[in-house]
Amino acid sequence: MKLSVIIPCHNEEKNIFLFYDEFKNAFKYYKNTFELIFIDDGSKDNTFKELKKLVEKKENIDNIKALSFSRNFGKEAAMYAGLKEAKGDYVCIIDADLQQKPSIILDMIKILDKEKEYDCVCAYQNNRKENRLMTKIKRTFYKIINSTSEVKFVTGASDFRLFRKSVAESIITLGEHHRFLKGIFSYVGFNTFYIPYEVEERVNGKTNWNFTKLVKYAIDGILSFSNLPLKLSLYFGNFIFISSIIYLIVALILKLEIVTTLMFFFIFLSLSIILIFIGITNLYIARIYDEVKSRPNYIIRSTISTEKNNKK
Numbered sequence: 052m053k054l055s056v057i058i059p060c061h062n063e064e065k066n067i068f069l070f071y072d073e074f075k076n077a078f079k080y081y082k083n084t085f086e087l088i089f090i091d092d093g094s095k096d097n098t099f100k101e102l103k104k105l106v107e108k109k110e111n112i113d114n115i116k117a118l119s120f121s122r123n124f125g126k127e128a129a130m131y132a133g134l135k136e137a138k139g140d141y142v143c144i145i146d147a148d149l150q151q152k153p154s155i156i157l158d159m160i161k162i163l164d165k166e167k168e169y170d171c172v173c174a175y176q177n178n179r180k181e182n183r184l185m186t187k188i189k190r191t192f193y194k195i196i197n198s199t200s201e202v203k204f205v206t207g208a209s210d211f212r213l214f215r216k217s218v219a220e221s222i223i224t225l226g227e228h229h230r231f232l233k234g235i236f237s238y239v240g241f242n243t244f245y246i247p248y249e250v251e252e253r254v255n256g257k258t259n260w261n262f263t264k265l266v267k268y269a270i271d272g273i274l275s276f277s278n279l280p281l282k283l284s285l286y287f288g289n290f291i292f293i294s295s296i297i298y299l300i301v302a303l304i305l306k307l308e309i310v311t312t313l314m315f316f317f318i319f320l321s322l323s324i325i326l327i328f329i330g331i332t333n334l335y336i337a338r339i340y341d342e343v344k345s346r347p348n349y350i351i352r353s354t355i356s357t358e359k360n361n362k363k
């Protein structure tokens with residue numbers, strides 16, 4: 052088995068066969084050298100039924116496996132499940148909605164075949180079809196995370212990647228519950244080759260992202276890879292402490308009427324800052340709690356595959 056392709060799917064009923072046909076077309080000269088691993092991440096539509104049809108297709112000679120989660124656990128969990136299933140020497144993660152063209156995987160394979168010093172090829176979006184505000188928000192996120200995090204993030208780098216088995220194995224060994232794969236890829240290291248790619252329009256269905264989900268995802272990333280927010284309280288605390296001493300001295304010398312007003316202002320300011328940082332600390336505590344509970348990242352309801360053609 053040469054290549055394992057991981058395809059996370061959430062409400063993609065109309066895209067399963069389209070994806071498969073496009074993939075098959077791109078890989079027509081590569082028969083039996085790949086396995087497709089679809090992960091149905093708790094879809095509410097007929098995604099798993101479509102996957103069943105695909106697996107049971109008589110003329111199907113490809114290696115196809117489909118897992119279905121007991122509920123929606125998120126794309127990170129779906130990718131993790133796929134990584135655990137992958138047996139190929141090369142592993143690829145690609146979306147089901149054809150926004151990422153399967154033919155690009157062939158270019159990625161060529162790079163890894165030729166450039167032995169590289170272990171991963173990552174596709175980054177050079178111009179994403181989205182509004183300017185969104186692009187600006189994303190740029191700001193990358194700036195914040197890069198200036199505060201222990202590992203570096205490449206702007207626009209997607210989950211659309213091809214990497215060697217060794218990279219997949221090292222990612223699986225990381226036991227953290229809150230998984231932020233973009234950061235994990237940077238954390239495990241290895242040499243990464245970046246190629247630009249054009250994001251296509253979604254063929255069917257709609258994006259699973261909205262503004263709130265993106266903000267949550269960004270906070271997840273920062274909490275996973277940066278401890279700076281925790282330290283900020285110390286910096287602010289010191290700053291307020293020094294400011295209040297200066298303020299006290301000035302107030303004593305000047306004996307100003309404005310003093311009472313300013314005093315209230317500082318009391319409220321300090322209180323709000325204290326509350327904000329208690330909040331930030333609580334975010335980390337909540338994550339520690341989640342890690343300690345060590346619940347699984349996902350629960351599999353059923354698995355089907357062309358290999359055994361059996362159902363669990």
Ligand code: UDP
Pocket residue numbers: 058059060061062063092123124125126129145146147148150257258259260
């Ligand atoms: N996805 C998933 N679980 C989720 C959300 C998304 O498995 O909870 C899958 C989805 O089916 C798609 C990929 O992740 O194959 C990317 O999702 P989407 O197209 O919604 O994101 P976008 O391309 O808009 O960033």
Ligand code: MG
Pocket residue numbers: 146148150253258
């Ligand atoms: Mg998409």
